[in-house]
Amino acid sequence: MGTFAGYYGEMSIPEDKRELFTSQVMKILNYGGMVSFEKVNMFGHQINLISPVEVKQGEEVHFHYNYFEDDGWETAGYCSDSCRFYSNKIGSDEFGDVIAAVYSLYELWDDKCGLPEVNGEVLDTSIYTGWINNVLGTDYSMSSRFKLWDNAEFLVFNRMEDGYDDEELEYRQLMQIIPIELRKAAGGTEFTDLLYIINGTDTLHEDDLIEGTYPWDVYSCKKAIEEYLSNNQEDDQAVNKLWDLIKKDKFSRSKVKDKWLKAIAEHTMKLPARVIVYLTCELKKLQFWMEWKEIVGDVYHDEIMREYASKELQEKRLEMIQEPVEPVSTTEFLYQGGYFTFWGTPDELKNKPKYYISDADRLYWWDGSDEVKISKETDKWIKGLVEDYNEIIEAMEENIDNKDFIKELIETIADADEYYKRIFPFQTMFYEFIQNSHLKEYNAAVRLFKKVIEDNKKEGAAIEYLNGSWGVASRKITHNPGRINIKRFLGLMANKKLREKYFGF
Numbered sequence: 001m002g003t004f005a006g007y008y009g010e011m012s013i014p015e016d017k018r019e020l021f022t023s024q025v026m027k028i029l030n031y032g033g034m035v036s037f038e039k040v041n042m043f044g045h046q047i048n049l050i051s052p053v054e055v056k057q058g059e060e061v062h063f064h065y066n067y068f069e070d071d072g073w074e075t076a077g078y079c080s081d082s083c084r085f086y087s088n089k090i091g092s093d094e095f096g097d098v099i100a101a102v103y104s105l106y107e108l109w110d111d112k113c114g115l116p117e118v119n120g121e122v123l124d125t126s127i128y129t130g131w132i133n134n135v136l137g138t139d140y141s142m143s144s145r146f147k148l149w150d151n152a153e154f155l156v157f158n159r160m161e162d163g164y165d166d167e168e169l170e171y172r173q174l175m176q177i178i179p180i181e182l183r184k185a186a187g188g189t190e191f192t193d194l195l196y197i198i199n200g201t202d203t204l205h206e207d208d209l210i211e212g213t214y215p216w217d218v219y220s221c222k223k224a225i226e227e228y229l230s231n232n233q234e235d236d237q238a239v240n241k242l243w244d245l246i247k248k249d250k251f252s253r254s255k256v257k258d259k260w261l262k263a264i265a266e267h268t269m270k271l272p273a274r275v276i277v278y279l280t281c282e283l284k285k286l287q288f289w290m291e292w293k294e295i296v297g298d299v300y301h302d303e304i305m306r307e308y309a310s311k312e313l314q315e316k317r318l319e320m321i322q323e324p325v326e327p328v329s330t331t332e333f334l335y336q337g338g339y340f341t342f343w344g345t346p347d348e349l350k351n352k353p354k355y356y357i358s359d360a361d362r363l364y365w366w367d368g369s370d371e372v373k374i375s376k377e378t379d380k381w382i383k384g385l386v387e388d389y390n391e392i393i394e395a396m397e398e399n400i401d402n403k404d405f406i407k408e409l410i411e412t413i414a415d416a417d418e419y420y421k422r423i424f425p426f427q428t429m430f431y432e433f434i435q436n437s438h439l440k441e442y443n444a445a446v447r448l449f450k451k452v453i454e455d456n457k458k459e460g461a462a463i464e465y466l467n468g469s470w471g472v473a474s475r476k477i478t479h480n481p482g483r484i485n486i487k488r489f490l491g492l493m494a495n496k497k498l499r500e501k502y503f504g505f
Contacts, residue, residue, distance in 0.1 A: 002089040003096055007103045008122075008158045009114025013083040019057060021109060022080045024136055025102055029053045029078075031135050031330055031365060032098030033067035038427055043407045045414040049427040055080050068334055068357055069094035070422050070478060071471050078102075091471065094334050097128075101333075104128035108140045113147070113154035115177070120164070122155065122176035130328030135371075139324035142179045146321045149190040149274070151177050153296070156289045167289055171198050185320040189214055189272075189308060197278045197288050214308045221267040222279045228260035229283055242280055243291075246273040247298045270306060273299035330371070331357050336475070345474040346465045355479040364426060364491035366498045382492065382502050388451060389503055393444040405437035409446055416453050420460050420483040422470075426494035441505035445493060452489050456482035 013021045035050040055061035055078060062077040073095050074088030085103070090096040096118075103116035104125040116123040129140050145151065155177065156169050174194055178186045192214055204219040225242075232238040245253065245261055246268060253265040268276065274292065277299075281288040309317075334357050342354055359372045360381075366372040374382075402408070409430070417423040436442045460482025466473055493499060 003092050003119060005087055005090055005096065005100050005103055005116065005118045005123075007085075007106050007114060007116055008155060009106060009110055010112065011082075011084050011106055011114075012112075013109060017109075018080070018083050021083050021105075022055065022057065022078075024105060025078055025083075025085065026052075026054050027135055028101050028105065028132065029063070029098065031371075032101065032334070033069070033094060034063050034098055035065050035067050035424075036061070036063055037065065037424075040410070040430075042410050045410050047410055047413045047417065048424045049430050050424045051427040057081075066093075066095040066098065068361065071095065092338070093336050093471075097334060100125075101128045101131060105132055107144060108132065108138075110144070113150050114144075115151060115155060120159075122173065124176065124179055126179045126181060126325060127328055127333060129325040131330065131333040133325055134327035134329060134333075141322050141324050142182055143321045145177055145179060145182075146185065148177065148186070148188075148194060152194055153292075157293060160289070160293065167287055169194065169198060169289065171195075174198065182320060185317045187309070187313075187317065189305065192218075193272070193274060193278065200282055201279065212306075214306075217267070217271060217306070218275060218279070221264070221271055221275055222283075224260075224263040224267060225276070225279050225283060228264055229280075231260050239280060239284060239286070242276065243295050246276050246300055247295070249300065250302045253300070268300065268303060270303055272303055272305070273301075330362065330365075331359055340472070342474045342476055344472070345476045349462055349465065349474070349476045349480075352462070352476050352480070355475050355481075355484065360488055361484065362491070363488055363498060364494050366495055368497070381488075385448065385452070385489070385492075386502050389444055389448050392447050392451075393440060396440050396444060398440070400438055400440045400443050402437060402443055405443065405446070406434055409433055412446060412449055412453070416449075416486055419453070419457065419463075420486050421463050421466070421478075423483075423486055423490070425490050428496075429490065429494035432496070439505075441503075445503075445505075449489065449493075452486065456485045458482065460486070 030052040034053045036053050038049040038051070040047050040049060050065075050067065053061055053063045057080050060077060060079040060081075062075050064075045065072040069091070071091070071093075073091050076085070076087035076090070076099060078085045085106070087099045090099045100116060100118060100123060104123070107114045107116055107125060108129065116125060116128075126142060129142065132138060133140055152169055152174060155173065156167075160167060175183075196218065201218065201222060204215055204222065206219065209216045209219055228242070229238060232241075235241070241261065242264070245256065245265060250269065253268050256262045256265045264276065277292055277295070278288045280286070281291055307314075337356065359366075359375065360378045362372045363378075366374070413423070413425055413430075433442050433446070459480055462477055462480035463483060465477045470478055492502075499505065
């Protein structure tokens with residue numbers, strides 16, 4: 001089956017905001033490591049160059065590969081004209097995480113209800129929103145999730161339209177809507193109504209209730225409906241008459257003559273119409289959401305509800321709900337430590353260190369800000385490369401006339417790819433090096449690349465244990481230290497600002 005993601009919602013972005021939204025999507029894809037490919041065929045070799053996914057206004061982009069996962073999935077894409085995003089099978093690692101983050105961005109922009117989903121299950125977008133806040137410098141909160149009734153109704157109706165067999169809202173689905181860390185803020189009448197719909201109201205007993213509370217009012221309404229149904233057992237239109245009642249305006253409901261309906265009408269002045277419906281459905285063994293879908297567009301909305309929660313409690317809940325989600329760093333967001341990350345590790349590699357993403361893997365994205373931090377260990381590694389580079393360049397002649405530079409560069413890249421597997425230089429680096437083939441700095445960098453390839457072969461030999469699919473192999477194989485060092489070197493060389501900082505060219 002695999003893992004799929006999507007969005008319950010319209011993906012409708014206002015036309016005057018589409019350029020901004022597109023730039024945000026591209027930034028998420030970029031920092032998340034989504035890349036496009038360019039194939040180069042020269043000197044009997046085919047090499048693949050990568051560049052961050054980007055799209056110009058009026059265009060559409062398609063992609064399938066994630067730089068950090070080092071793996072491809074089924075094609076995903078984005079159209080800048082319509083601001084519509086799509087994906088197919090996405091996996092459960094970095095590629096899938098970034099795809100889910102894009103769907104989460106739609107929810108943050110959506111004025112209407114919208115819910116990202118993975119395999120049909122509503123996504124808790126807290127960590128995705130935190131990463132979005134970090135990458136975009138925004139201060140999004142999870143407040144949209146606390147339109148609980150609207151979101152629950154929207155979810156059920158969408159699942160009905162998508163052909164799901166279950167026509168009722170389950171407890172787990174309700175709790176998926178509510179972010180785990182904010183469940184303390186989920187109280188209130190909407191949450192209570194949804195729980196009553198899911199669990200029923202059999203637990204409501206007069207002796208246990210306090211007059212003036214919401215459970216008391218719901219219980220009182222239930223007793224009125226019971227009286228009405230009991231006295232109209234022979235009337236096969238009894239339920240329809242109730243539905244007719246809740247379609248009337250307040251004035252018309254206040255003029256109801258029938259003794260039993262009048263008692264229910266009094267409750268409609270202070271309780272939402274949904275309460276009448278779910279209590280009736282419970283008593284008559286009807287499916288609430290099926291009934292509700294048929295009449296929701298016609299029921300009253302003129303009730304005046306009591307203030308059941310204190311002002312202090314309401315303010316506390318609102319404060320929690322509107323609090324911006326704390327930013328989540330890219331390395332924290334892309335961290336992969338699940339059960340299958342190192343599953344199937346060969347005995348020969350059992351004692352090798354586990355690989356987890358760090359900022360050392362993101363040197364291409366370094367820009368001097370805190371987005372990518374150079375650790376002491378990374379700084380030491382780079383300075384070691386600089387020492388090797390200086391030795392190489394000091395031994396070179398002043399004037400360079402390397403007519404075979406392009407061939408040497410391509411063969412070096414091809415050699416690295418053949419040994420370490422899935423080694424793809426950044427497009428900008430490749431063409432910059434070609435354009436400066438007459439400069440000794442770039443020739444020295446290629447020779448340094450050759451040295452890095454040789455120096456890491458012992459650790460990189462772990463790739464020989466790869467047997468079968470890359471995606472299910474232990475990361476002690478696919479992300480072994482030798483291979484990762486090759487990727488880090490190429491990321492360093494592709495970042496001109498960082499390269500100039502250390503190497504001077």
